[in-house]
Amino acid sequence: MIDEQQLMDRLTDAAAAQDDLLPRALADDLNAGRRRLRRRRFLVAGTAVVAAGAVAVATIGVNGVLKDTAQLEPPVATQQAPVNTQSAEDAIVKARTSGFDALMKSLLVKHLDPAKKHLDFSVGPFVVGSDIGAHGTGRKVGWNVAGDKGQGMLFVSLFPYAKGGDVCGGDGQPVVTCHQITLTNGRKAMFGRDGKAAQLSYVQPDGETAFLSIDPLFGNNTTIPVKRLDITDEQMIAWATDPRLNLPPLSAGDQAKEDKLKDFAPTRDQIVLATAERIPGKYVSKRLDDLPTMIEVVQNWSRGSTTAEVSVSVYAAPVAMPCVDAPSGKKCLPVKLPNGGQGEFYEAPHTYQGGPMYEMQAAFTQPDGDQARVRVLYPGKKKPPNAITKEQILALVADPALDR
Numbered sequence: 001m002i003d004e005q006q007l008m009d010r011l012t013d014a015a016a017a018q019d020d021l022l023p024r025a026l027a028d029d030l031n032a033g034r035r036r037l038r039r040r041r042f043l044v045a046g047t048a049v050v051a052a053g054a055v056a057v058a059t060i061g062v063n064g065v066l067k068d069t070a071q072l073e074p075p076v077a078t079q080q081a082p083v084n085t086q087s088a089e090d091a092i093v094k095a096r097t098s099g100f101d102a103l104m105k106s107l108l109v110k111h112l113d114p115a116k117k118h119l120d121f122s123v124g125p126f127v128v129g130s131d132i133g134a135h136g137t138g139r140k141v142g143w144n145v146a147g148d149k150g151q152g153m154l155f156v157s158l159f160p161y162a163k164g165g166d167v168c169g170g171d172g173q174p175v176v177t178c179h180q181i182t183l184t185n186g187r188k189a190m191f192g193r194d195g196k197a198a199q200l201s202y203v204q205p206d207g208e209t210a211f212l213s214i215d216p217l218f219g220n221n222t223t224i225p226v227k228r229l230d231i232t233d234e235q236m237i238a239w240a241t242d243p244r245l246n247l248p249p250l251s252a253g254d255q256a257k258e259d260k261l262k263d264f265a266p267t268r269d270q271i272v273l274a275t276a277e278r279i280p281g282k283y284v285s286k287r288l289d290d291l292p293t294m295i296e297v298v299q300n301w302s303r304g305s306t307t308a309e310v311s312v313s314v315y316a317a318p319v320a321m322p323c324v325d326a327p328s329g330k331k332c333l334p335v336k337l338p339n340g341g342q343g344e345f346y347e348a349p350h351t352y353q354g355g356p357m358y359e360m361q362a363a364f365t366q367p368d369g370d371q372a373r374v375r376v377l378y379p380g381k382k383k384p385p386n387a388i389t390k391e392q393i394l395a396l397v398a399d400p401a402l403d404r
Contacts, residue, residue: 100137100248101125108141108156111239112231120144120151128247132257132318133292135160135250138211142218145228152196152226153218157211160247160258161292166211168192168201183237191236196229202240208247210240257318258292263404264370265295265314270401272297275312278396279388283310293319301376306386309377314402317369323361337364337398338391345394349381356381360390362397372402 104126105119113119120142128137136159143152157166168178168190176199178192189202196216203209214236216225239245250258266274268288276283279301286309287298296313315321323332323344332344347360358378365371374397376388396402 100128103244104137104139104156104158107239107242107245108154111242112154112235118143118145119154126156130254132254133261133316135254135258136247138166140218140220142221143214143226143229145226148227149222150216150224150226151218151222152229153215153220155211155213155215157209158245158247159209159211161207161209166201166209166213168199168211183241185241189237189240191233193233196225198231198233198236200233200236200240202237204241204245206246208245210245212236212239260318261292261316264316264368266402266404268295268297271295271312271314272299274399274401275299275310275396278399279310279392281388289313292316301388304386306384307379308388310388311373311375311377312396312402313373313375315371315373317371320365320369320371323363323373325361332361332363335362335394338395339398339400341398343394343397345390347383347390355379358383360388360393362393364397366403368403370403372397372399 105121109116109119122142123140126137126139129135136157138155138157141154141156143154155166159166169176169192176192176194176197178190178199178201181189181191183189183202187202187205189200191200192198197214199211199213201209201211214229214231216227216229217223218226249255268290272283272285275297281301281303284300285297286300287296289296293316294313296311298309298311301308301310323346324330325332325346325348330346332346335343335345337343341364343362343364345360345362347358349356349358351357356379358380360376360383361373363371363373374393376393378384378387
């Protein structure tokens with residue numbers, strides 16, 4: 001039997017799995033945390049207790065039964081015990097997007113469960129996030145089969161841009177190998193299937209990204225996978241391409257804020273070129289985060305026997321944060337930059353989960369309010385003799401190529 005605390009521990013461990021890698025600067029951690037927070041909210045909302053042969057699902061607000069023409073029959077595989085835990089934030093957002101939850105559920109029923117026998121919306125409603133660069137939605141949905149003690153899961157999301165949302169084969173989803181497919185409408189999509197598990201991500205003509213993942217095991221609720229999860233590739237595609245599948249329009253104020261995010265950052269290639277010019281050496285690409293509010297390029301750098309991890313990032317003005325020495329919480333020291341501007345800098349050794357590291361970091365708030373950051377991590381407690389210099393880091397963080 002799995003108790004509630006065990007389930008919460010598993011969810012927390014899974015959400016923080018990547019935190020065991022080399023740590024990032026505070027701003028980077030917070031930005032990555034925003035992405036994890038959105039996913040964790042969905043996970044925690046779906047936390048359940050397996051006891052006495054029944055699954056009691058913690059829900060956000062009302063239960064998942066639809067009140068429109070897409071009314072579902074009560075779940076047959078489990079007895080649900082909804083708990084009124086709707087957050088104030090969800091209440092505000094739901095009120096602002098009245099009708100959207102019913103639309104999302106009705107489209108899922110129409111394309112994936114027209115007989116209304118399997119879908120279980122008890123985890124909670126589809127709400128639209130209010131954070132800048134995150135005006136999307138995502139929710140887990142149960143899949144029940146009469147007489148089957150197991151439960152499957154769908155993860156459904158819709159975001160108003162082609163980057164930063166959920167993608168086929170992305171982190172946090174069951175791993176499947178994805179490949180590009182051409183749909184009957186002539187547009188491209190990414191799709192992958194591994195037995196009963198499958199994923200689809202599709203950028204609609206209006207730029208919104210629809211994502212659907214199906215998994216025979218709803219790990220938040222049970223340890224038993226459902227035996228039948230008969231959702232076909234064609235059904236998934238029909239859902240993603242339905243012309244009614246759209247986010248509610250933003251308010252004029254929110255739209256103006258979103259518009260300011262467009263083209264605020266340089267491209268990956270521009271960042272890579274500027275880094276190589278300012279800090280010569282051998283580079284191997286490690287990671288790219290390209291989101292509506294930030295871009296971060298992480299590379300492994302070497303010169304002779306000296307190695308380091310070099311991260312270069314640019315944040316949009318609405319999410320820019322003060323530069324601090326993340327482990328100690330001390331503010332970075334002010335420093336004059338080669339371009340005459342005012343920057344911030346610190347360097348210090350720290351002991352992380354992966355071992356001791358020597359860290360150097362610089363930040364520069366650009367005239368338009370966007371923020372550039374450069375971070376260098378060396379293995380060990382001391383800066384190596386052939387290290388990247390402070391002057392090189394300051395020259396890179398002030399490089400015009402990082403300011404659009």
